Amino acid sequence: xxxxxxxxxxxxxxxxxxxxxxxxxxxxxxxxxxxxxxxxxxxxxxxxxxxxxxxxxxxxxxxxxxxxxxxxxxxxxxxxxxxxxxxxxxxxxxxxxxxxxxxxxxxxxxxxxxxxxxxxxxxxxxxxxxxxxxxxxxxxxxxxxxxxxxxxxxxxxxxxxxxxxxxxxxxxxxxxxxxxxxxxxxxxxxxxxxxxxxxxxxxxxxxxxxxxxxxxxxxxxxxxxxxxxxxxxxxxxxxxxxxxxxxxxxxxxxxxxxxxxxxxxxxxxxxxxxxxxxxxxxxxxxxxxxxxxxxxxxxxxxxxxxxxxxxxxxx
Amino acid sequence: xxxxxxxxxxxxxxxxxxxxxxxxxxxxxxxxxxxxxxxxxxxxxxxxxxxxxxxxxxxxxxxxxxxxxxxxxxxxxxxxxxxxxxxxxxxxxxxxxxxxxxxxxxxxxxxxxxxxxxxxxxxxxxxxxxxxxxxxxxxxxxxxxxxxxxxxxxxxxxxxxxxxxxxxxxxxxxxxxxxxxxxxxxxxxxxxxxxxxxxxxxxxxxxxxxxxxxxxxxxxxxxxxxxxxxxxxxxxxxxxxxxxxxxxxxxxxxxxxxxxxxxxxxxxxxxxxxxxxxxxxxxxxxxxxxxxxxxxxxxxxxxxxxxxxxxxxxx
Numbered sequence: 001x002x003x004x005x006x007x008x009x010x011x012x013x014x015x016x017x018x019x020x021x022x023x024x025x026x027x028x029x030x031x032x033x034x035x036x037x038x039x040x041x042x043x044x045x046x047x048x049x050x051x052x053x054x055x056x057x058x059x060x061x062x063x064x065x066x067x068x069x070x071x072x073x074x075x076x077x078x079x080x081x082x083x084x085x086x087x088x089x090x091x092x093x094x095x096x097x098x099x100x101x102x103x104x105x106x107x108x109x110x111x112x113x114x115x116x117x118x119x120x121x122x123x124x125x126x127x128x129x130x131x132x133x134x135x136x137x138x139x140x141x142x143x144x145x146x147x148x149x150x151x152x153x154x155x156x157x158x159x160x161x162x163x164x165x166x167x168x169x170x171x172x173x174x175x176x177x178x179x180x181x182x183x184x185x186x187x188x189x190x191x192x193x194x195x196x197x198x199x200x201x202x203x204x205x206x207x208x209x210x211x212x213x214x215x216x217x218x219x220x221x222x223x224x225x226x227x228x229x230x231x232x233x234x235x236x237x238x239x240x241x242x243x244x245x246x247x248x249x250x251x252x253x254x255x256x257x258x259x260x261x262x263x264x265x266x267x268x269x270x271x272x273x274x275x276x277x278x279x280x281x282x283x284x285x286x287x288x289x290x291x292x293x294x295x296x297x298x299x300x301x302x303x304x305x306x307x308x309x310x311x312x313x314x315x
Numbered sequence: 316x317x318x319x320x321x322x323x324x325x326x327x328x329x330x331x332x333x334x335x336x337x338x339x340x341x342x343x344x345x346x347x348x349x350x351x352x353x354x355x356x357x358x359x360x361x362x363x364x365x366x367x368x369x370x371x372x373x374x375x376x377x378x379x380x381x382x383x384x385x386x387x388x389x390x391x392x393x394x395x396x397x398x399x400x401x402x403x404x405x406x407x408x409x410x411x412x413x414x415x416x417x418x419x420x421x422x423x424x425x426x427x428x429x430x431x432x433x434x435x436x437x438x439x440x441x442x443x444x445x446x447x448x449x450x451x452x453x454x455x456x457x458x459x460x461x462x463x464x465x466x467x468x469x470x471x472x473x474x475x476x477x478x479x480x481x482x483x484x485x486x487x488x489x490x491x492x493x494x495x496x497x498x499x500x501x502x503x504x505x506x507x508x509x510x511x512x513x514x515x516x517x518x519x520x521x522x523x524x525x526x527x528x529x530x531x532x533x534x535x536x537x538x539x540x541x542x543x544x545x546x547x548x549x550x551x552x553x554x555x556x557x558x559x560x561x562x563x564x565x566x567x568x569x570x571x572x573x574x575x576x577x578x579x580x581x582x583x584x585x586x587x588x589x590x591x592x593x594x595x596x597x598x599x600x601x602x603x604x605x606x607x608x609x610x611x612x613x614x615x616x617x618x619x620x621x622x623x624x625x626x627x628x629x630x
Binding site for chain 2: 131181
């Protein structure tokens with residue numbers, strides 16, 4: 001029997017999955033059936049840790065999950081494997097066989113006690129369209145595990161939205177759009193911040209979002225001009241802060257989906273891996289292109305991917 | 316004879332032109348021939364002043380230019396006429412007759428002593444493509460004064476780049492792109508800041524700029540994706556900070572010029588009002604579209620416009 005916080009854990013923890021990003025660290029204790037029996041997190045993301053501080057940061061979060069001292073597998077995806085992370089797990093190149101993802105994992109020699117740690121690699125794309133991912137490749141492996149017959153393009157909305165094309169279990173191409181980060185820096189650091197805030201109603205947020213989606217879908221090649229209209233709409237038409245927030249968000253998503261739309265043309269349905277709220281905005285944008293979408297919970301995809309990667313361990 | 320800083324001013328100051336922006340204030344003492352005989356500036360831009368502080372801020376800069384207490388005309392363009400400025404000079408609407416720009420000017424009642432102040436209005440565009448300008452309309456009037464027969468589209472590169480179409484002395488449409496501000500906030504506040512800096516050579520800056528121009532010109536509808544390649548190029552190909560800086564700048568300008576290119580298609584030559592350095596990048600981008608450009612000094616355009624506006628005063 002394993003114990004956590006002084007209470008008996010319901011199922012026995014067979015292994016631990018970890019998503020170690022730039023700003024935080026999330027861990028799940030998994031039983032043999034693939035169910036989550038414990039969760040823990042901290043804000044010790046890669047960005048605030050020096051290399052030697054990773055073992056303690058992991059033990060702080062996972063220590064309770066392995067307290068009877070028997071060894072336990074820990075499978076980590078994300079920025080812990082970056083050059084400035086715990087230990088670099090060099091990128092795999094596209095086309096990347098997701099079924100062999102874990103063969104590129106690294107084992108940090110300084111992991112503490114009973115934690116048998118592997119850090120999964122990211123994937124890079126060289127040549128004319130250079131690009132990198134760390135973490136999303138594990139969600140793609142998860143999708144492949146949940147939907148073994150899927151081939152096509154997947155969208156992973158977020159700070160750095162990824163569009164990724166899978167063909168027979170291989171990641172053949174991907175593209176990162178800075179959509180979420182553009183929203184964040186423009187909304188807080190640019191002249192547009194004067195037009196954003198909390199004033200206004202949720203209806204105005206929605207109306208602004210729809211206006212932005214149509215603008216971005218219609219003229220993605222003029223994104224720099226569409227963005228300024230947020231300010232002009234506030235000055236000239238007295239649009240509320242919530243309207244402007246919705247417009248800015250919709251414009252960025254609309255432009256991304258329109259500009260990348262060729263990647264999903266004719267696809268029966270596009271998997272969207274991400275938060276339900278963000279997924280719904282992308283689904284609306286895709287509907288305007290006549291394309292259906294299905295939202296897949298990001299945590300579910302991550303856990304399915306970490307579990308599949310664990311099974312890839314050579315005998 | 317007028318005195319300035321204890322020295323006799325070469326020509327007699329007939330009037331004073333002022334460009335009052337968000338971050339600074341520049342003033343020129345002009346003689347009857349339209350020559351600059353005195354200059355002064357301060358960092359008392361609109362952004363750091365409260366309404367009641369404008370008269371003193373102006374007197375501080377221009378006081379020496381009018382020290383014999385005879386009244387002198389002061390013509391001001393820019394953000395001093397914004398709602399949050401000295402005194403609001405309401406926008407003229409497009410299509411706007413530049414020959415009647417000064418008829419929309421306001422006279423602040425609290426101007427000090429001998430300064431007879433007028434603040435010129437900005438121009439706004441209502442309807443589907445809402446937009447605003449304050450200051451650029453005066454440069455356009457200046458262009459119209461320097462080249463009375465010009466009709467066509469003008470580009471004014473900068474923090475908020477303006478494209479403006481003139482027809483027979485009227486400003487009929489314009490569009491603002493946030494190109495310069497995108498460069499600033501992405502380069503200092505986003506993940507791209509890790510790839511920018513001072514490392515590298517001027518050759519790399521130029522090579523990056525050319526790569527960025529081609530990328531932006533070729534796929535303006537994927538700007539959000541092209542921007543992230545700055546980061547990927549640093550991580551995967553070890554591109555230097557200067558290369559990345561050039562690439563980011565070139566990508567933003569290339570995307571702007573490509574997306575807006577329809578406005579200048581078939582035009583024999585496009586006036587670029589701005590700094591020589593920035594103008595050269597835009598000229599390069601336009602050359603890729605097979606379009607010639609001529610750079611016009613921004614200060615020269617502003618002074619020509621302020622001078623023409625002064626003459627518009629009703630008798």
